[in-house]
Amino acid sequence: MNGNPVALIFGGSSGIGLGMAERFADERMTVVISSRRGGKLRLSDGRSVANLPCDVSDEEQVARVIEAVEQEHGRLDVLVNSAGATKFVDFADLDGIDVSDWRRILDVNVIGAWNTVKAAAGLLEASPIGAVVNVASSAGIRVAGSSLPYSVSKAALIQLTRTLARALGPRGIRVNAVAPGFVATPWTAGYGERGVEVARLTPLGRIGNPADVAEMALALIRSDYVTGEVVLVDGGLALVD
Secondary structure (H helix, E strand, O other): OOOOOEEEEEOOOOHHHHHHHHHHHHOOOEEEEEEOOOOOEEOOOOOEEEEEEOOOOOHHHHHHHHHHHHHHHOOOOEEEEOOOOOOOOOOOOHHHOOHHHHHHHHHHHHHHHHHHHHHHHHHHHOOOOOEEEEEOOHHHOOOOOOOHHHHHHHHHHHHHHHHHHHHHHHHOOEEEEEEEOOEOOOOOHHHOHHHHHHHHHOOOOOOEOHHHHHHHHHHHHHOOOOOOOEEEEOOOHHHOO
16 A cells, blocks of 8 residues: 555544644654544644544544545545543532533543444555554543543543454454543643642653653554553553542
């Protein structure tokens, strides 16, 4: 198969997903982003990337994005699921969460990843790389995170990663996940002193940034005998918190 590898990043217009887009482009991958709004997008060095509109919870919209990538590039080598939804509510505030919150968070964070992998499986199988990276969270491993349904959704995404790895391994598709801890993104910008406290507690002495997560995602893409793994990217915070 000729040409640069093609990477499709759902939820790639900001935060961790955008960090991956920057890093993958540095590695001469052809990067395509998909986000809810779509529209033109430029990386920090001025490179423009396609940004296709999509709500990952809608399988028809996902299918259209995959079809557009195939028509434009004729291949898909790397699929990243970084689209996410949450609601910032204390775990103890049961009245602060309703059924519609649960449905939206699970629809995006879990069913969305299922939709994208299912739609892309044929193209990934034809690729010599065939790698999926799901963006989970340390909140799916520990009792932590922005809300109770968010934590549960990321635990479900971790199990989805493992089960898909088992199901798709015979087809040459590897499925792994990164599980970031506290990362400086638009989502965490309002945490203020909480970020300072996390940095103090973290053995490596700082909070994470999208580039940290992107580097681990790239390592998983390159590791062609690794599948079904979930790698914490938290500076060691889980060791002490």
